[in-house]
Amino acid sequence: MDRIRAARRVIDPVCLATPLFRSGGLEQGLGCAVSVKLETANPVRSFKARGAEVVASGLAEHGRRALVCASAGNLGQALAWSGRARGIDVTVVASRSAPAAKLERIRALGAGLEVVDGDFEAARERAAALALSDGVRLVEDSLDIETCEGAATIGLELVDAAVPFDAVLIALGGGALATGVGHVVKTLVPAVEVICVQPLGAPAMTRSWRRRSVVTTDSTDTIADGVAGRYPIPAVLDDLLLVADDAVLVEEASIVAGMRMLLDAAGLVVEPSAALGVAAILEDRDRFAGRHVVTIVCGSNVDPDAYRRWVGAVPAPGT
Amino acid sequence: MDRIRAARRVIDPVCLATPLFRSGGLEQGLGCAVSVKLETANPVRSFKARGAEVVASGLAEHGRRALVCASAGNLGQALAWSGRARGIDVTVVASRSAPAAKLERIRALGAGLEVVDGDFEAARERAAALALSDGVRLVEDSLDIETCEGAATIGLELVDAAVPFDAVLIALGGGALATGVGHVVKTLVPAVEVICVQPLGAPAMTRSWRRRSVVTTDSTDTIADGVAGRYPIPAVLDDLLLVADDAVLVEEASIVAGMRMLLDAAGLVVEPSAALGVAAILEDRDRFAGRHVVTIVCGSNVDPDAYRRWVGAVPAPGT
Numbered sequence: 337m338d339r340i341r342a343a344r345r346v347i348d349p350v351c352l353a354t355p356l357f358r359s360g361g362l363e364q365g366l367g368c369a370v371s372v373k374l375e376t377a378n379p380v381r382s383f384k385a386r387g388a389e390v391v392a393s394g395l396a397e398h399g400r401r402a403l404v405c406a407s408a409g410n411l412g413q414a415l416a417w418s419g420r421a422r423g424i425d426v427t428v429v430a431s432r433s434a435p436a437a438k439l440e441r442i443r444a445l446g447a448g449l450e451v452v453d454g455d456f457e458a459a460r461e462r463a464a465a466l467a468l469s470d471g472v473r474l475v476e477d478s479l480d481i482e483t484c485e486g487a488a489t490i491g492l493e494l495v496d497a498a499v500p501f502d503a504v505l506i507a508l509g510g511g512a513l514a515t516g517v518g519h520v521v522k523t524l525v526p527a528v529e530v531i532c533v534q535p536l537g538a539p540a541m542t543r544s545w546r547r548r549s550v551v552t553t554d555s556t557d558t559i560a561d562g563v564a565g566r567y568p569i570p571a572v573l574d575d576l577l578l579v580a581d582d583a584v585l586v587e588e589a590s591i592v593a594g595m596r597m598l599l600d601a602a603g604l605v606v607e608p609s610a611a612l613g614v615a616a617i618l619e620d621r622d623r624f625a626g627r628h629v630v631t632i633v634c635g636s637n638v639d640p641d642a643y644r645r646w647v648g649a650v651p652a653p654g655t
Numbered sequence: 656m657d658r659i660r661a662a663r664r665v666i667d668p669v670c671l672a673t674p675l676f677r678s679g680g681l682e683q684g685l686g687c688a689v690s691v692k693l694e695t696a697n698p699v700r701s702f703k704a705r706g707a708e709v710v711a712s713g714l715a716e717h718g719r720r721a722l723v724c725a726s727a728g729n730l731g732q733a734l735a736w737s738g739r740a741r742g743i744d745v746t747v748v749a750s751r752s753a754p755a756a757k758l759e760r761i762r763a764l765g766a767g768l769e770v771v772d773g774d775f776e777a778a779r780e781r782a783a784a785l786a787l788s789d790g791v792r793l794v795e796d797s798l799d800i801e802t803c804e805g806a807a808t809i810g811l812e813l814v815d816a817a818v819p820f821d822a823v824l825i826a827l828g829g830g831a832l833a834t835g836v837g838h839v840v841k842t843l844v845p846a847v848e849v850i851c852v853q854p855l856g857a858p859a860m861t862r863s864w865r866r867r868s869v870v871t872t873d874s875t876d877t878i879a880d881g882v883a884g885r886y887p888i889p890a891v892l893d894d895l896l897l898v899a900d901d902a903v904l905v906e907e908a909s910i911v912a913g914m915r916m917l918l919d920a921a922g923l924v925v926e927p928s929a930a931l932g933v934a935a936i937l938e939d940r941d942r943f944a945g946r947h948v949v950t951i952v953c954g955s956n957v958d959p960d961a962y963r964r965w966v967g968a969v970p971a972p973g974t
Contacts, residue, residue: 349817350676355696357669360763374696376922377674444679498668603695603955605922636922 337523340492340516343386343485346393348421351378351385352489356497356630361601366617369628371501372602373494375635376610380413380441382562382635384477387486387512388414391475394482396422404429405475406463408456408509408562409438410635411483415475416447427472429463431455435561435607435639455556457566478510478572487513491520494630501528502627505613507634508532508541508583509563511572517632518579532576532583533612535591538564542583544573559646560591562609562635590615596647598633607638608646656842658800659807659835662705665712666808667740670697670704673809675816675949680920685936688947690820691921692809694954695929699732699760701881701954703796706805706831707733710794713801715741723748724794725782727775727828727881728757729954730802734794735766746791748782750774754880754926754958774875776885797829797891806832810839813949820847821946824932826953827851827860827902828882830891836951837898851895851902852931854910857883861902863892878965879910881928881954909934911965917952918966926957927965 344352355374362370375383392415395403402425405415412428419426427448430439433455442449452462460476467474477483494504494517504521506514518530534542537558543551550573556564576583594611597618598604613631617624663671674693681689694702711734714722721744724734731747738745746767749758752774761768771781779795786793796802813823813836823840825833837849853861856877862870869892875883895902913930916937917923932950936943 350674353672355669355674355693357696358698360698360760364763372696374674377676377691377693377696379677379679381922441679444683599924600959603700603924603957605918605924638922640919 340485340488340520343390344489344492347386347389347486347489351389353493354378356493359602362597362614365597365601366614366624367621368617368624368626371499371628371630373490373630373632375490376606376633380410380417381637382410382414383487383490383513383632384410384414385417386489387483388418390482390486391415391480392418392422392424395424395473400473401425402472403427403475404463404467404470404472405477406430406456406459407477408564409434409442410562410637411477412442412447413438413445413637416442416445420446427466429459429466431459435637435642437639438637441637455566456564478512478515479569483512484516486516488516488520490632491517495520495524500628501630503529503531503624504630504632505531505533505616506632507563507609507612508534509609510565510569511541511576513632513634515572515575515579518576522579529581530579531616532580533616534563534583534585535560535612536585536587539585540566541568541573541576542585544568545576545580545583548577559588560608560612562607563612584616586612586615586619590618592646593618599647604633605636605638605643606633607635610634610636659804659811659839662709662804663808663811666705666708666805670708671808672812673697675812678921681916681933684916684920685933685943686940687936687943687945690818690947690949692813692949692951694809695925695952699729699736700956701729701733702806702809702832702951703729703733704736705808706802707737709801709805710734710799711737711741711743714743714792719792720744721791722746722794723782723786723789723791724796725749725775725778726796727883728753728761729881729956730796731761731766732757732764732956735761735764739765746785748778748785750778754956754961756958757956760956774885775883797831797834798888802831803835805835807835807839809951810836814839814843819947820949822848822850822943823949823951824850824852824935825951826882826928826931827853828928829884829888830860830895832951832953834891834894834898837895841898848900849898850935851899852935853882853902853904854879854931855904855906858904859885860887860892860895861904863887864895864899864902867896878907879927879931881926882931903935905931905934905938909937912937915966923952924955924957924962925952926954929953929955
C-alpha cells in the first residue's frame with residue numbers, strides 16, 4: 337500500500353483523478369446502480385498511462401535511457417508517451433494483428449515499433465529476446481510490479497470517493513489492472529466484491545484462477561484485443577488468487593452489446609476490453625440487481641472501421 | 656474570485672476536477688496543440704452541473720424548497736439532479752423543439768417539465784411568469800451570478816493545471832460559461848486569449864459584443880441548440896465586454912466537422928455546442944498554428960438520431 341500511495345506522487349496528474357460518475361442511462365439499461373470509472377480521458381486513452389508513468393519515472397531516476405516492451409497496443413502507447421517526456425528510448429514489439437489505430441499512435445508518439453507475425457505471445461518472446469541482445473530493460477506488463485502499482489492507484493481513487501459501492505468489475509488480461517485494483521479494494525474495503533471479466537474467447541487467466549494453477553490456451557478468438565493473452569504469468573496468478581472474488585467469462589455478443597450501450601447511454605466510444613464489465617452485467621442481471629457496481633472503462637483505442645463493423649451506425653438502429 | 660473559490664467547496668466533487676488532456680488525434684488534424692477540458696464526464700453530462708450545484712446549495716442553505724427555470728435542456732437536467740439531492744422541487748420550462756434526449760433526462764431525474772411552443776426565449780418568458788404566479792425562485796441562467804460562478808470553477812482548474820496555454824475557446828450562449836471562465840482567466844493569466852465561439856445561425860451575443868450594446872435577432876438557425884438564444888442579457892454582455900478578447904461566428908458545416916473530429920480523433924460523442932471550439936480552429940487554422948489551445952467540451956446530451964444524421968455512421972466514411 338505504501339508503494340501504491342507513492343506511485344500516485346510520480347504519475348503525471350493528467351492521468352490521475354479520472355472521472356467516476358453515476359450514469360443514469362446505463363442504470364436504466366442495466367437495472368442496477370452503475371458508476372463509470374473513466375480511464376480513457378487522458379493523452380493515451382487507456383489506464384496503462386498510470387503504470388507506464390511509474391515505470392518510466394523509476395527508470396529516469398536511475399539514469400536508464402531505454403526500454404523495450406511487448407504490447408497489445410495500449411502499454412506501448414503509454415510507455416512511448418511517458419518515455420518521451422523523460423528522454424527514454426522506447427521500443428515496442430507488437431503483433432501484426434494489433435489494431436492499426438494503436439500501432440499508428442505508438443509511432444506518432446515517437447517510439448520504435450517492431451511488428452511481428454503471430455499474436456501477443458509472439459510479441460512477448462521477441463521483446464524478451466530484443467531486451468537481452470540489446471542489453472535494455474524489458475518491461476513486462478503485469479509481472480513488473482510498477483505496472484500493477486500504477487493500475488492500483490485507480491483502486492485508491494475508487495475507495496477515496498465518497499460514495500460506497502458493492503462490486504467492481506475489472507477487465508482481466510495480463511492481470512495488472514485486476515491485481516492492482518483488487519489489492520487496494522481487498523485491503524481497504526474488503527466487503528466490496530472484486531469481479532474479473534474476460535472474454536470466453538481468451539479465457540486463459542480465468543481458467544487458471546478457477547483451477548488455481550496456470551492454464552494456457554492454443555489460441556484466442558475475441559475482438560477484445562487488449563486482453564487476448566494465452567500464457568498467464570504464474571506470479572500474477574498468485575496475486576490474483578489473493579484478491580479476486582470471482583472471474584467470469586462473457587460472450588462476444590455481450591461485449592458488442594456493452595460497447596453499444598456505452599455509446600448510446602453514456603456517449604462513450606470504447607474499445608472492446610472496456611465493455612467487459614457492462615457485458616458481465618448484461619449476462620447476469622439478477623446478480624447485480626439493486627446493487628451499486630463500478631465498472632472501469634479502461635481504454636478507447638479502437639479502429640474506427642472495426643468499431644463501425646461491430647457497433648453499427650451511431651446510434652444502434654432502432655434506438 | 657473569493658466567491659468562485661467558495662463555489663468549489665459547495666459543488667459535488669463528482670462534477671469538479673474534470674479531465675484536461677492533450678489529444679494527439681486532434682492535434683494532428685488541427686495543426687496546433689489542443690487540450691480538451693472534458694465537462695461531459697459527470698452524471699448530467701454538461702458543465703451546467705457546476706452552476707446548478709451552486710444554485711441548489713444556496714437555496715437549500717436558506718431553506719428554499721422549490722425553483723423554476725427555463726432551459727435549452729442542460730441547465731434543466733443539472734438543476735433537476737442538484738435539486739433532487741437536496742429535496743428541492745424543480746420545474747423546468749423548455750421549448751418543444753429541444754432535443755428529446757434532454758427532455759427525457761429532465762423527466763427521468765424527477766423534475767417537473769413544462770413544454771412550450773416557440774423557442775428558448777418563449778420558455779424564458781413562461782418560466783418567469785410561472786415563478787411569479789407560484790411565488791417560486793426563478794433561476795435565470797447567466798444572469799444569476801451563481802450560474803457564472805459555477806462555470807468559473809472550470810477556469811480555476813485550467814489555471815491550476817501545470818501546463819500553460821495560449822488561448823481558450825469557449826462556447827457562447829447566454830454567457831455564463833464565457834463570463835465565468837473568462838473572468839478567472841483574465842484575472843489570473845491575462846495573457847491567455849479568451850475567445851468566444853457562437854454559431855453564425857445564432858449570433859445575437861457575438862453581434863452585441865462587437866457593437867458593445869445588445870443586439871437581438873428574430874430567429875435562430877443552428878443545430879447547436881444549447882447556445883441558440885436571441886435576447887442577450889444586458890448585464891451579462893457588460894461582463895463579457897470585460898473579459899472576452901474575441902467573439903467569432905462559425906458555420907454549421909464547421910460545427911459538424913468538429914463533432915466528427917471529436918468522434919474520430921478523440922472518441923467523444925458530443926452535442927453541437929461542444930464542438931464550437933474545434934469548429935473555430937477549423938475555420939482559422941493560421942490563427943492557432945503552433946499555439947496551445949484549450950477547448951471546453953461542454954456537453955454531450957444529443958439525440959442519437961440527430962447525431963447520426965449530422966455526423967453519419969461511425970466513423971466518418973473514408974477515415
